[in-house]
Amino acid sequence: MNRRDFLKMSGAGLAGATLLGATGCGGGGSSSGELIFSMGPDDTGAYHDLIDKFNEQHKGEFQVRYREMPSDTGQYFDQLKTEFQAGGGEIDVMGGDVIWPAQFAAQGWIVDFSDRMTESEQSKYLSGPIESLTYDGKIWGVPWYTDAGMLYYRRDLLEQVGISAPPKTWPELQEMALQVSQETGTKYGFVFQGAEYEGGVCNGCEYIWTHGGNVLDPDDPNKVVIDSPEAIAGLATEQSMVEEGVSPQAVSTYTEEETDPAFLNGTAVFARNWPYMYALAGSSDYPKVKPEQIAVAPLPVGEPEPTVASALGGWNFLVNAASDMQDEAWEFIQFMTGESSMKYSAVNATLLPTLKSLYDDPEVVEAIPVIKLGKEAIQHTRSRPVSPYYGDMSLEMAEKYASVVKGDTSPEEAVKALKADLENIIEQAQ
Ligand code: GLC
Numbered sequence: 001m002n003r004r005d006f007l008k009m010s011g012a013g014l015a016g017a018t019l020l021g022a023t024g025c026g027g028g029g030s031s032s033g034e035l036i037f038s039m040g041p042d043d044t045g046a047y048h049d050l051i052d053k054f055n056e057q058h059k060g061e062f063q064v065r066y067r068e069m070p071s072d073t074g075q076y077f078d079q080l081k082t083e084f085q086a087g088g089g090e091i092d093v094m095g096g097d098v099i100w101p102a103q104f105a106a107q108g109w110i111v112d113f114s115d116r117m118t119e120s121e122q123s124k125y126l127s128g129p130i131e132s133l134t135y136d137g138k139i140w141g142v143p144w145y146t147d148a149g150m151l152y153y154r155r156d157l158l159e160q161v162g163i164s165a166p167p168k169t170w171p172e173l174q175e176m177a178l179q180v181s182q183e184t185g186t187k188y189g190f191v192f193q194g195a196e197y198e199g200g201v202c203n204g205c206e207y208i209w210t211h212g213g214n215v216l217d218p219d220d221p222n223k224v225v226i227d228s229p230e231a232i233a234g235l236a237t238e239q240s241m242v243e244e245g246v247s248p249q250a251v252s253t254y255t256e257e258e259t260d261p262a263f264l265n266g267t268a269v270f271a272r273n274w275p276y277m278y279a280l281a282g283s284s285d286y287p288k289v290k291p292e293q294i295a296v297a298p299l300p301v302g303e304p305e306p307t308v309a310s311a312l313g314g315w316n317f318l319v320n321a322a323s324d325m326q327d328e329a330w331e332f333i334q335f336m337t338g339e340s341s342m343k344y345s346a347v348n349a350t351l352l353p354t355l356k357s358l359y360d361d362p363e364v365v366e367a368i369p370v371i372k373l374g375k376e377a378i379q380h381t382r383s384r385p386v387s388p389y390y391g392d393m394s395l396e397m398a399e400k401y402a403s404v405v406k407g408d409t410s411p412e413e414a415v416k417a418l419k420a421d422l423e424n425i426i427e428q429a430q
Contacts, residue, residue, distance in 0.1 A: 098128075135386060194247075209234070
């Protein structure tokens with residue numbers, strides 16, 4: 001019994017508590033008639049709006065309470081892990097990163113949704129998010145929104161210098177970033193996520209992929225292929241951003257949270273980020289740079305094998321296996337993933353829908369450039385490995401990629417070390 005249930009129980013007396021204990025009350029906001037939903041910070045207020053609407057419709061039945069979790073996906077994950085290990089915790093429904101389902105499912109911590117997510121139900125969603133939820137032949141949740149790494153740029157500043165189109169290659173980006181920042185007096189050329197955390201892994205992989213490299217063999221995920229000239233070239237480009245003064249040294253500590261103000265307060269010409277940042281432009285937190293001053297483009301490509309690619313990110317709804325509000329959880333998830341809620345999140349928070357139908361909805365696609373590009377970008381996204389051991393692999397990549405950005409490790413050393421580390425993890429898992 002968790003602390004909250006315990007406090008609720010105190011009026012009911014010890015006999016009741018013993019009874020509940022005997023029926024195995026573990027976790028979940030069950031006895032309170034409250035469904036606890038966890039997710040990272042609600043930057044635009046869209047989660048609150050939707051939850052309020054749901055609660056309004058379910059007065060007298062049950063209510064959803066939003067519990068804010070860390071914006072860093074790794075910290076959020078660790079917090080959940082601690083609660084699950086301690087017997088479940090209070091959370092019923094989680095907004096969960098696409099890299100989590102396999103890891104949680106392998107531990108039996110989340111609910112198998114195979115009965116509810118039938119084949120015909122699954123076919124309504126984009127395939128990437130469905131794959132992220134598929135592990136051991138079962139499906140472990142419902143897709144919410146999808147993410148793809150994108151290049152943001154200040155359209156107004158490029159125009160000021162006479163540049164009409166965004167860069168297509170990384171060397172072009174470097175050249176433009178230096179020129180535009182100098183000529184317009186903008187402090188930084190390009191900002192991205194170079195810190196030692198999950199977002200740094202996404203950025204590092206994108207540099208590797210866009211130069212034609214890979215981390216694992218796409219046809220055999222047990223084979224590590226990171227020790228290639230393409231991967232080395234990719235990490236060399238990432239390192240050169242700081243070395244050439246295109247990016248500030250501080251990008252080695254940047255997550256998404258530092259990227260937003262750097263770009264949206266007008267301090268950088270280019271930024272790599274996920275679609276959500278678009279919705280923050282011109283908002284009360286970031287009034288300085290307006291949406292009409294910014295534009296988005298696919299991530300640039302590099303030699304020796306120019307390849308359009310970006311990391312597949314995104315978030316799913318997962319249900320705590322220890323929750324005894326599973327029907328209520330399903331009701332809430334259906335509301336949040338219905339066309340109307342997904343459209344609301346798309347229009348108000350620029351979260352890319354996972355329902356295919358919304359990509360044909362003119363109100364969604366035409367109104368928001370980032371979603372129009374998202375439709376294209378989604379075709380070029382690559383997943384991080386769907387594996388119960390992904391967390392271990394990610395920690396190794398996070399460390400090495402960040403060390404490359406800092407200039408402490410050469411790209412050659414980094415891929416050599418990563419080959420050994422990742423092979424080790426795969427071997428141990430077998
Ligand atoms: C975004 C993505 C998520 C990724 C994270 C990294 O939230 O949706 O998949 O792991 O960024 O910071």
